[in-house]
Amino acid sequence: MKNYLVSGAVLLALPVTAWAQGPVSGTVTDARTGTPLPGATILLDGAASAATDAAGAFTLPAVPAGSHELRITFLGxxxxxxxxxxxxxxxRLTPRLQPGGVLTGEALVTASRANDRTATAYTNLSRQDLQKRNFGQDLPYLLDQTPSVVVNSDAGAGVGYTDIRIRGTNNVGINMTINGVPLNDAESHGSFLVNLPDLASSVSSIQVQRGVGTSQNGGAAFGASLNISTLDNRLEPYAETQNTFGSFNTWRNNVQFGTGLLGGHFTVDGRLSRVSSDGYVNRGASDLKSYYLSAGYQGKNTLVKFITFSGREKTYQSWNGVPEPALTGNRALLQQYADNYALMDGDVERALREGRRYSYYTYDNQTDNYQQNHYQLHLSQGLGADWNLGAALHLTRGFGYYENYEPGQTLSDYGLANVIVGADTIRETNLISRKWLDNYFYGGTFALNYQPREGKLQATLGGAANQFTNDHYGEIIWAQYASNGSIRQRYYFNDALKTDYNAYARATWQVLPKLGVYGDVQVRHIRYNIDGVEDDQNDVTTRARYTFLNPKAGATFSLSANQQLYASFAVAQREPVRSDFTDRPAGEPQPTSERLDDFEGGYRFTQPSGSLLGPNTTLRLEANYFYMRYRNQLVATGQLNDVGSPLRTNVGRSYRTGLELTGFASANDKLSLSSTLTLSRNRVEDFREIVLDSNYSPIVAAETRSSTISYSPSVVSAHTLEGQPLQGLRLALLYKTVSRQYLDNSASEDRRIKPYQVLDFRLRYAIRPSFVKEIELGLLVNNVLNRRYEANGYTYGNLDATGQRLNFNFYFPQATRNFLASIGVKF
Structure with missing residues (x-):
């Protein structure tokens, strides 16, 4: 904290230029509902001069004396x-825009988004918010400063496989949609954003909902929802390029273009991107490519938009992490790791030499290779003055494999005969395998919205029907002793079919001028079938059926024009993921579905500029309390399966409760401070710890009344101090703190992630020469204080022959001080 205060004082001491002209600021809202409009364009005398932020606010720092024309536009x-x-x-202005003009794709997005009338905790990020954070790192890193968020990277530098946790829940419990279409994998529930590199460059807005949130398409949210939109139309033609270079040979290059509105009706937008990095961890390289293309037609009451985007990733596998003694330099303990986990000859010396950048794999093509193609067709149709319909058809095509060198494998495990050479029988071989996924996800979504221009009642009826098919199979592409096999010998195959139907109805009603109520109910039905065998030759045939009813209700009360109280209750239920069925240890019961009862309550305060702290200041505060009560929650044991996914087990009762505090203050757009602090308690009740004995049979090692849920820090904070000492130059300090986390549910100090604090520095400088619209130079220095820390990990353990417990902890070290420098040009 001392470092944070010192760094903050340095930034506060920066010179602030005095402007002779006077500033103009305000908040743009919907005239019907009072909802802020992020991303509205502010034009002064015909020139685009600003855009509203996530709260609908804007500032024109220096408006010259005299008469001017101010024009505000927002599609729809x-x-x-x-x-x-x-x-x-x-x-200080308070512009209120009347709905009209052309219909927009927001009919789809707003159907699943929260607002001040839905009594839930949420954060909006506009295109401008994302752009200033975006240096080519994966999308979770752009959300790092939002409440209750913890991010980590397998390769250590934010490129490649990354993960995000919100309120201690990883992306398996975070529902993600793009334009209302589910992004989460139907079987694993995870959202693998590595498959969509540089997606943030095409995103127009993101809403992060914490807790259950509103009913959405896709699986139930057990920690949060990320609602991503790329549907906005840019009315003016543009061409842009962004280029980044940084530590660990990290590159990001993209080109973007848009036609603007052609003939008053048509738009075309596109992007090509490449991101690559060697990674902080040795052999943690990533080679990522993507594109985005959209074409749309809009009339007064109709909008049709076709969108396709795709990503292809090749990442060297770094999901094994680094053994704890490689971090500490403990040779004796590292040898114990080698004895128990069959490290190769020389690995102990190499691990000691490479230290925190150690990577287990050395085979030159130990890579994950995957491509994901998305196709979406959206329709927004006005149905009179008060009704509109949003609908979409979608198809996601995914395919790829990871390649793995496997020494000393038993031939019979792969369906191969032993090799007889003279009097010798060869039963093992070194081989190279590829494990494939080949899948299709397709379906449709709809949302019928009732939004009268003047009315106390607003309502939405929506839903979706989706189907997912996925083939899982393994091939042998090389073997030292091929036996009776052939190239691409298939040694296992299973397929999955999953259907998901859901429907929801939601309404808000302004009962009194200061009191509004909110109701929401979702019905969801799932059918899930698996047929075939897994790589260990176990039959994984599964038949599962679920029907869930998920109600939600809330109320808001306006204490004044800028103060609001809210409270809500929501139920979420969801099915287990694939690995809960296929990877459960022998003797473990069949996994059951989870239920979450989520209680939220809070206070919001927004103080416009010129009222409380002076004529050029803005202040926003929010406090949110949550109590999330789980039944049969599936929590991570700390162990991973053979592709790096966490193994989980049902626990009877558990809960998360805490307080989220957020605040934002700005002074005339020259200096701003945003802070968020989460204090939480995360507990499993009646916890039974299961370990393996010396014969690798599961036994109960301990029973406790209450224990801390794994990967759930009790304190998370984020702070951004930003200043503009010169016109076009913005400097920012970003400070993040995360308290202790445990690798499993035993709350053992022997199996934990140490607390850490990270300070980053960001610079953006924009100039507008005569030959292009804008040139922007950027610099991001990560981990300025050069801290050595780990943000993720896992653990294995068993009892030896004497009954003593052996712990084997693996961690994912994050990069020490590193930088990313960028140059962007807008034509």
Missing amino acids: YEPLTQRLQGQPTEQ
Whole structure:
């Protein structure tokens, strides 16, 4: 904290230029509902001068004296034009836009988004918010400063496989949608954003909902929801390129273009991207490519948009992590790891030499290779003055494999005969395998919205029907002793079929001028079939059926025009993931579905500029309390399966409870501070710890009344201090703290992730020469204080012959001080 205060003082001491002209600021809202409109364009005398942020706020730092025309535009609303007189003191405006003009794709997005009337905890990020954070790292790193968020990277530098946790829940419990279409894998529930590199460059807005949130398409949210939108239309033509280079030979290059509105009806937008990095961890390289293309037609009451985007990733496998004694340099303990986990000859010396950057694999093509193609067709249709319909058809095609060198494998495990050479029988071989996924996900979504221009009641009826098919199989592409096999010998195969139907109805009703109520109910039905054998030759045939009813209700009360109280209750239920069925240890019962009862309550305060702290200040505060009560929650044991996914087990009762505090203050757009602090308690009740004995049979090692849920820090904070000492130059310090986490549910100090604090520095400098619209130079220095820390890990353990417990901890070290430098050009 001392480092944070010192660094903050340095930034506060930066010179602030005095402007002779007076600033103009305000918040743009929907005239019907009062909801802020992020991303609205502010034009002064015909030139685009600003855009509203996630809270709908904007600032024009220096408006010269004299008469000016201020014009505000937002797709789907009538433009607002008014005369403005420049003056030395700040002017505060409250523009309210009337719905009208052309219909927008927001009919789909708003159907699943929260607002001030839905009594839930959420954070909005606009295109501008994402752009200033985006240096080519994966999307979770752009959300690192939002409440209750913890991010980590397998390769250590934010490129390649990354993960995000919100309130201690990883992406298996975070529901992600792109334009209302589910992104989570139907079997694993995970969202692998490595398959969509540089997606953030095409995103127009993101809403992060914490807790259960509103009913959405896709699986139930057990920690949060990420609602991603790429549907907005940019009305003016543009061409841009962003280029980044940084530590560990990290590159990001992209080109983007858009036609603007052609003939008053048509738009075309596109992007090509490449991201590559050697990674902080040795042999943790990534080679990622993606594209985005959309074409749309819009009329007064109709919008049709076709979107396709794709990503292809090749990442060297770094999901094994680093053994704990390689971090500490303990040779004797590392030898124990080698004896128990069959490290190859020389691995002990290599691990000691490479230290925290050690990577287990040395085979030159130990890579994960996957491609994911997305196709979406969206329709938004106005149905009179008060109704509109949003609908979408979608197809996601995914295919790929990971390649693995496997020494000393038993031939019979792969369906191969022993090799007889003279009097010798060869029963083992070294081989190279590929494990494949080949899948299709397709379906449709809809949302019928009732949104009268003047009315107390707003309502949505929506739902989706989706189907997922997935083939899992393994091939041998090389073997030292091929026996009776052939190239691409298939040694296992199973297929999966999953159907998911859901429907929901939601309404908000302004009962009194200050009191509003909210109701939401979702019905969801799932059928899941698996047929065939897994790589260990076990039959994984599964038949599972689930029907869930998930109600939600809430209320909001306005204490004043800028103060609001809210409270809500929501139920979420969801099915187990594939690995819960296929990887459960022998003797473990069949996994059961989970239930979450989520209680939320909070207070919001928004103080416009010029009222409380002075004529050029803005203040926003929010406090949110949550109590998330689980039944049969599936929690991580700390162990991983053979492809790096966490193994989980049902626990009877568990809960998460805590307080989220957020605040934002700005002074005339020259200095701002945003902070968030989460204090939480995360407990498993009546916990039974299961370990393997010396014969690798599961036994109960301990029983406790209450224990801490794994990977759930009790304190998480994030702070961003940003200043603009010169026109176009913005400097920021970003400080993140995460308290202790445990690798399993035993709360053992022998199996934990140490607390850490990280300070980053960001610079953005934009100039507007005559030959291009804008050139922006950027610099991001990560981990300025050069801290050595680990943000993720896992553990194995068993009892030896004497009954003593052996612990084997593996960690994912994050990069020490490193940088990313960028240059962006807008034509």
